[in-house]
Amino acid sequence: MVLGCLSYPNKFYRKNEKPAMIEEQYDPSIIEVKIQKCWEEKELFSGMEELSKEKFYCLSMFPYPSGHLHMGHVRNYAIADAIARYQRMLGKNVLQPIGWDAFGLPAENAAIQHGIAPAVWTRKNIEVMRNQLKSLGLAYDWKREIATCDPDYYGWEQWFFIQLYKKGLVYQKEALVNWDPIEQTVLANEQVEDGRGWRSGALIERRKITQWFLKITDYVEELLRDLDSLEGWSERVKTIQRNWIGKSQGVEIIFEVANHSDEKLKIYTTLPDTLWGVTYLAIAPEHPIVETLLKQRTDVLKFVEECKQIPITEEAIATLEKKGIDTGLQVIHPVTKAALPVWIANFVIMEYGLGAVMAVPAHDQRDYEFAKKYNLPLKQVIAPEDATACDLTKKAYTGVGTLIHSAQFNGLSSLEARKKIIVFLEKEKKGVVSTHYHLRDWGVSRQRYWGTPIPMIYCDACGVLPVPEEDLPVVLPEEVSFQGVASPLKTMPAFYETTCPSCLKPAKRETDTLDTFVESSWYYARFASYNQDQAMLDDRAKYWTPVDQYVGGIEHAVLHLLYARFFHKLLRDEGFLNCDEPFLRLLNQGFVLKDGVKMSKSKGNTVDPKLMIEKYGADAVRVFILFAAPPEQSMEWSDAGLEGAHRFLKRLWSFVFQYADKFLKHGNMLLKTQRASLLEWENASGNLSQTRRELHQILQQARYDFERSQLNTVISACMKMLNLLYKLAETPVLEKELDFFNVLLAEGFNILLRLLSPIAPHITHYLWKKLGYESWICDAKWPKVNRDALKAVMQTIVIQVNGKMRSKIEVQADLEKEMLEKIALEDEKVKSAIENKEIKKIIIVPGRIINIVV
């Protein structure tokens, strides 16, 4: 038996070099900074395009530079870093870059509150956070660092915006928004509290303003379909995205308006089987027919005005009372030709479907409530199998059943009728099959200052024009002063005054900026072409994408991840990329909790990573944060747990201090001289080969766990290994077995160091050097499991009687079933468990258990 298949570094010592003495005390504050500097000077984690090696692109969601690192960041980056370093040890060409999602509102708030320009504030924060990240010892390729507020970055975004505009994927339209009349800006839904602006306290208006949109709906089918191919994404996130896209298949039905032969009302329904149950139509207050036919009706216009006052927040909608007004218009039912009233209803949304619905009060709860309130008739057209299930005096019946009162479709089941009625409507030209989505086009205009200027020009004569490419980037002026909260761009003629690229007369720039989600939609690709100043991306982006492992918070399940998937497809269609999806595997790390709730400034339960790193070192923080829970679950912060992690590292250190000279040196010498490979382990005593087997079992488990990113059990494996090696080191050993013993300790310990190095890179780096191993541990090969070592001469077999564990026996591993059975039945404990009962059956699983059924 040989050790040959264990992957050792080629040489363990340089010639005539002996391991240096090691300090007794483990002091991370001394070693960590030195090691980080060393990595940086050697540019150890600089990613290069090497076609001969398999690439691995590992990426964390880049942070907003708020000015300080919090535990959520630490967890995020520790997970990704461990994965990146592990992949590197597997021999892959790893890229792990980092950057800054640098545009956004907090910078403007700081400017307003403290009078600091957003650019200054942001760059200062980046300085601070960069140093904090470096103190964690993350294996980043720092030369690729990107800040999205840099014109070199957002300039390409503007260029791309113009390409999209030329392709018709960018357009302007009026849209309803939350408008804060004091701040003179649009607010996001989450910035509206109880119908008032979160900062100004002003009553929010629903206002129609003109905004720029990206046609994400052109890609909706592909975005939905490709979710199925994302095997490395959790079902959870995929479901969230599917819900958000919200595909529904139904039919559009045409109702003619009585006395207005040229007017038609189109409605959308997914339940055409209830067509005969329609007793009125309900339309949205913003429906265009209000403009065309109802201008004279002051009461209707008044009601529509009232509806506009309603904030579009979710809570407001959820508690909203159903209200409506009869328009006096009548439509003709396309089949029965009955005249039906048309009502404006505040619960019908213009943005979804066609802004008009056919109301079936007998079979839809909303329509039911509305009908009851305004005394509109009910007509039952579906009879449930169980007649008692339907009591229309109390509520609508929304289940399936058999059709009644529906002419030729009577007697059909709901599902059958649905299909047949669609065919019928299409044949009669009264309706058409149609698909609708919850997903709407992406409004990207923000009336903010600190963002990418939208590169468009308004000319009174020529209309809306893109900025000529040679004039890009449209640079955001950084020296600004805030007069109140409004964007300074709106009052800076130096910025917005320009000339029309077509007629050369004075024209005005767009002063809105892009949603910051646009920057974060393509940064992962730009990391590949970080220093390319001639193009947005180059072939290096084709090499590195897709991202093999993406790590970030679940809160981005919809917005960021959907937008980035959309942008990836846009970039692909522009010829920059050649794969369909940006992120192959996605890991959503859980929250960091303190006392059971998410850490947050407002709750005052934060723990400052900086203080923890100063006290216990980055390695201990990394070990603890990865050990406390599996990456996807939320984890509870515990100071005591952190101390436990620190204790473990101290034990690791003192193992070297205690045993380097005593055993490890000799073991390494043997390994180096190849004498180790001549050792015949079958001649070693049971204790040694047993320990060796356990070592390789643990190694095998750690490999498996790393593959599934279950880092908490990788750490547990490292702890087990250290416990095992301590136990071995403290066991007396026979003179003739000394070689086995020393080799096993040295082999075991260098395996342990390599296992732990992706998680605790500093201490393992240091000890690796101290033990005289050549090269860097981060470039060492991941240790291989020795199959021979796993083979056991003796093994424990559990004996069950009727499925209950009764005894354990030590037997030779290659024992025949018959022998096993015989030994089992002779076992004293088994005998007493069986007593004199009749044995019905004996199940033998080799190497595992014997179950005797009596």
Add this chain to the structure above:
RNA sequence: GCCCGGGUGGCGGAAUAGGUAGACGCAAGGGACUUAAAAUCCCUCGGGACUUUAAUCCCGUGCCGGUUCGACUCCGGCCUCGGGCACCA
């Protein structure tokens, strides 16, 4: 309402393909070392019964049932916690 996840000791969690439930760690208790403390090391640690000890037995992975020689694991039903979507027609 619909759709996804979870529920295991005092706590965080482990159990790869259905095969010894509770690995690893934290906390707690006891002991060693020390003038003392810290640090470190050793032992105990799911609940219960019985016992001088060693042991032995019973119960136990949210609840009820099923499949199986055997279930934390698979199936059906329920309870519960977390998350997503939603006047979506």
